Amino acid sequence: MAQLLSDGRWYSTLDIIVGAGVCAVNSCVAELRENGIAIECRRVGKDRFEYRLAEGH
Template sequence: MNAATIENSDRLRRVLAVLSDGRERTTLDIIAYARVCAVNSCVAELRANGFDIRCRREGDKWFYRLEHSDEMF
């Protein structure tokens, strides 16, 4: 996969902005607030850019959370 860079991707910056408060967000939260479709791909690209994003599953819902980062974007 060729990951976009955070500096050149409005899409990744929108997802990061949703996650930036460190609270857990569902896939649907991220879709709604960041206006993206493939959340798992965005998260993989953010990880490739050095961001520590954790995910967990609870039933049929996935939750994503950004670990603390001193430098956002």
Template sequence: MASIHAAKMDNSPRLQRVAELLADGRWYSTLDIIVGAGVCAVNSCVAELRANGIPVDCRRVGKDRFEYRRADVGEAHGAG
């Protein structure tokens, strides 16, 4: 299995926008992230955030919908 080439947080405005959106620990749908952070490939952004040491939870909601949140702040802020 090939590993992805993850961008570094400090020089990636795209990853910084996604991380900032997820920083409150709330669950965000794929569409929320696309619109809120101005990105296209949410699953790739999440993989790159994880490669940069930012834990991101993912859950399936219904048949075709996924939601994401920062794993290290979600429970601490009572979100969910």
């Protein structure tokens, strides 16, 4: 997942599921954060979230 996010673009939950082949995006984000990788999250609309690798990582 970190490799997918490494270009700095925003990715939806579905983009990550398809692109990184993971099912539990929130769990992967939490694991990356626990390992010192800064992941940004933003809400887009009512029920959609997007993620990206924070600048400088």
